[in-house]
Amino acid sequence: MTINAVEMKNISKSFGSVKANDSIDFSVKKGEIHCLLGENGAGKSTLVKILFGLYNKDQGQIKINNKPVKINNPAGAIKEKMGMIHQHFMLVDRFSIIENIIAGQEPTRTWGTSIDKKKAAVKVKEISQNFGFDLDPEALIENLSVGEQQRVEIMKALYREAEILILDEPTAVLTPQETEELFEIMESLKEDNKTIIFITHKLNETMEIADRITILRDGKKIGTVNKNDTTPQKLANMMVGREVLLDLEKSSKNPGKEIFSIKNLSYKNPVSGLELNEINISFKKGEIVGLAGVEGNGQLELEEIIAGLKAPDSGEILFNSQKITKVSTRERRNMGLAHIPSDRNKYGLVGNFSLAKNILLGSEWNPEFKNKFMIDFDYLNNYTDQILKEYDVRFSGKNSRASELSGGNQQKLIIGRELSRGAEFVLAAQPTRGVDIGAIEFIHRQLLKIREEDKAVFLISAELDELMSLSDRILVIYEGNIVARGKVEDFDQEELGLLMAGHSREER
Amino acid sequence: MAFNKNLKEILYSVAAIISALLLGALLIKLSGHSALKAYYYLFYGAFGSTYNIAQTFLKTIPLIFTGLAVAVGFQSGLFNIGAEGQLYLGAFAAALAAIIFSNLPGFILIPLALAAGALAGSLWAAVPGILRAKTGAHEVITTIMFNYIGILLTTFLLKNYFKEEGPVDQTKKIAEQARLPELVANTRLTWALFIAIFVIIIIYYLLNHTAYGYDLQLVGENINAAEYSGVDSDKVIINTMLLSGGIAGLAGSTMVLGVLHRFITNFSPGYGFTGIAVAVLGRNKPLGVLFAAFLFGILESGGMSMQLFAKIPADLMTIVQGLVILFVAAPSIFKILKNKSGIFRGDNS
Structure with a gap:
């Protein structure tokens, strides 16, 4: 008889009127890597949070190793030999790896008066070697990369003798190389007969690492399949509930004249110390220029400088051959700049405003929306209805606030607002971050449509698939420098990944 | 849905007021008085006669202005605690204008004095506004400091330059034609009430129907998001402080032109600070402020008669006011606690 490491039966959980989990059955065999796949809001996180004791379920039973258990809090879950690695790490920056790992379970000397670090170090080293973590236990957390910090989190769970590991969207913060390294660790854990629950909404990762896959949609379980019996297309359709076009058709097209350009632009971020170094980019009509890079390599600074939110230290920005380096954000927007911001909640939306008032954002002084001194709400409401319809924004009620929309619909609202302003140059930063497959497909098509209309798009993204399928030209940014540039055909995914991680082209 | 939501908020406020009154009754009972008698005189004091009703409105007027001043600031994320100081500057400037230009006819002098008060309040609030926008100095600190400076500045100027002969620190009376006409004879309830309501309506439209109000919110x-969309937030912050201070200034100038007929040092029993409570109770909405100020007016004038006839200390009325605020503010406190505990949950795991 196979042992089910985890068996969840008939699990339901509601938040207010929303059924986050609706009678879900979910079982994981011992020693397998089981992918929990679904769009945002499908109920993946809720399900594992119930398993780990972070949420109380409304109904259902949980069995661990075929034995019924009651888990009321994370401590209870740890007792059942579970470990959870969250998206946001829970580490103390100023402590060493080993101090972080033993925190809360410090081995003490005989009288319990001081910490026996040596004893801990032996155990940590053992874990590190067995599973290929490749970390110096004395290193401080603040000096580690995101991928390394994640490994510390996994080691922490293993130190607490976890047999079942829950990884909540672990690859969202990783570079392609780091993802590969994580997968290697996962494989070696599997060889040691550990059980892994891996949450993701990325199809290619699922196909690479999973043994079995359970798909959730709208709080319901759609099915569990063996990796070998399925395809990415089938999985996508199950996730979204309809036929999804994974591949986009991009027409071949000659770019027109230059419309926007950045010349010798330099900037030093006074807080992080990151420096943009003599950046030169030219954008032509009817062209999508992609900027590839791991987050935090200067993309945000570049985005904010183009939008007029930050002033560069030196260099020039030209829009339609006009210098706009010192021009205000409002004027840039009036000249035809559209901006899909990388941080939609910080910049793109006002959560407490109605959808119509979010559509008005940036156009409130535009005579089109005014009736003498007053804002013409009748006109605005009609205009809003039109955009929401055209850009397929789904909302519950007429007076919904922006914060009540799902991430994908929020993004579609922003894109609808920005693209309907008749812009000439579209700055699209991480346009599909945290967005569902269905919405991604839609957003990609909108960007291609803009390209067809002979407008220029600057696509800043960390998603290689997205960059490869949309861009005409690609630039790679690493530590504030453009380290490579060329036509999209000149790159392959692996090479881009290496360049993003700071390897130069010759090194290969 | 929006209507339902507003209705819910109104119902909640009403429930909070009733709960506060019930708890207040318990306290009155515990302190050895009759709650029924107390509330009878409260009601009588507020509504028992034409004069009493006029007194209630009279107490309401300055609170409408200061409450609205604080609410406007809140709408733009600014905590203007300086309404008290702005009120003093406004009152002083209005009295001065009325005295200096006493030759002018009333229909010019009254608007002039009102405007002088609003302008003085504006300018007094502008300094913290500019400091906030340009240096990031928090307006809570600067407006509190400006209260002291403003109140003492008016006292200083009065004592040295404008004091009327006599034991009281006050200016001479303003000219007859500079006084706002009374609505009810011998009550000092004047046209100031309509000015207050007019300002409420103006601000309502400004906030909800203009691009200016949109940017402010x-x-x-x-x-x-404001910066992202092209709004110069520094400018909006300074303008909002100007607007807020101007409204607070009107509280002072209407007091001078309608009630006091002169500037007297330390005349305000803390209208500027009560304005904060009024704004909170009114949920920072113009119409909410109107009703909240009225409620506080009722508690003030009713509290006096409670003290007079039921022999209940006025402090108990202050306690009831405090309870009302506590109950109304409770949901936001609850929200903060809930968020906090959410963070703790994450930490545990």
Whole structure:
């Protein structure tokens, strides 16, 4: 008889009127890597949070190793030999790896008066070697990369003798190389007969690492399949509930004249110390220029400088051959700049405003929306209805606030607002971050449509698939420098990944 | 849905007021008085006669202005605690204008004095506004400091330059034609009431129907999104402080032109600070402020008669006021606690 490491039966959980989990059955065999796949809001996180004791379920039973258990809090879950690695790490920056790992379970000397670090170090080293973590236990957390910090989190769970590991969207913060390294660790854990629950909404990762896959949609379980019996297309359709076009058709097209350009632009971020170094980019009509890079390599600074939110230290920005380096954000927007911001909640939306008032954002002084001194709400409401319809924004009620929309619909609202302003140059930063497959497909098509209309798009993204399928030209940014540039055909995914991680082209 | 939501908020406020009154009754009972008698005189004091009703409105007027001043600031994310100081500056400037230009006819002098008061309040609030926008100095600190400076400045100027002969620190009376006409004879309830309501309506339209009001609220809701969309948030912050201070200044000038007929040092029993409570109770909405100020007016004038006839200390009325605020503010406190505990949950795991 196979042992089910985890068996969840008939699990339901509601938040207010929303059924986050609706009678879900979910079982994981011992020693397998089981992918929990679904769009945002499908109920993946809720399900594992119930398993780990972070949420109380409304109904259902949980069995661990075929034995019924009651888990009321994370401590209870740890007792059942579970470990959870969250998206946001829970580490103390100023402590060493080993101090972080033993925190809360410090081995003490005989009288319990001081910490026996040596004893801990032996155990940590053992874990590190067995599973290929490749970390110096004395290193401080603040000096580690995101991928390394994640490994510390996994080691922490293993130190607490976890047999079942829950990884909540672990690859969202990783570079392609780091993802590969994580997968290697996962494989070696599997060889040691550990059980892994891996949450993701990325199809290619699922196909690479999973043994079995359970798909959730709208709080319901759609099915569990063996990796070998399925395809990415089938999985996508199950996730979204309809036929999804994974591949986009991009027409071949000659770019027109230059419309926007950045010349010798330099900037030093006074807080992080990151420096943009003599950046030169030219954008032509009817062209999508992609900027590839791991987050935090200067993309945000570049985005904010183009939008007029930050002033560069030196260099020039030209829009339609006009210098706009010192021009205000409002004027840039009036000249035809559209901006899909990388941080939609910080910049793109006002959560407490109605959808119509979010559509008005940036156009409130535009005579089109005014009736003498007053804002013409009748006109605005009609205009809003039109955009929401055209850009397929789904909302519950007429007076919904922006914060009540799902991430994908929020993004579609922003894109609808920005693209309907008749812009000439579209700055699209991480346009599909945290967005569902269905919405991604839609957003990609909108960007291609803009390209067809002979407008220029600057696509800043960390998603290689997205960059490869949309861009005409690609630039790679690493530590504030453009380290490579060329036509999209000149790159392959692996090479881009290496360049993003700071390897130069010759090194290969 | 929006209507339902507003209705819910109104119902909640009403429930909070009733709960506060019930708890207040318990306290009155515990302190050895009759709650029934107390509330009878409270009601009588507020509504028992034409004179009493006029007194209630009279107490309401300055609170409408100061409450609205604080609410406007809140809408833009600014905590203007300086309404008291702005009120004093406004009152002083209005009295001065009325005295200096006493030759002018009333229909010019009254608007002039009102405007002088609003302008003085504006300018007094502008300094913290500019400091906030340009240096990031928090307006809570600067407006509190400006209260002291403003109140003492008016006292200083009065004593040295404008004091009327006599034991009281006050200016001479303003000219007859500079006084606001009374609505009810011998009550000092004047046209100031209509000015207050008019300002409420103006601000309501400004906030809800103009691009200016949109930007003001936008900066309050999400200053990053404001900047992103092209709003100069520094300018909005300074303008909002000007507007807020101007309204607070009107509280002072209407007191001078309608009630006091002169400037007297330390005349305000803390209208500027009560304005904060009024704004909170009114949920920072103009119409909400109107009703909240009225409620406080009732508690003030009713509290006096409670003290007079039921022999209940006025402090108990202050306690009831405090309870009302506590109950109304409770949901936001609850929200904060809930968020906090959410963070703790994450930490545990």
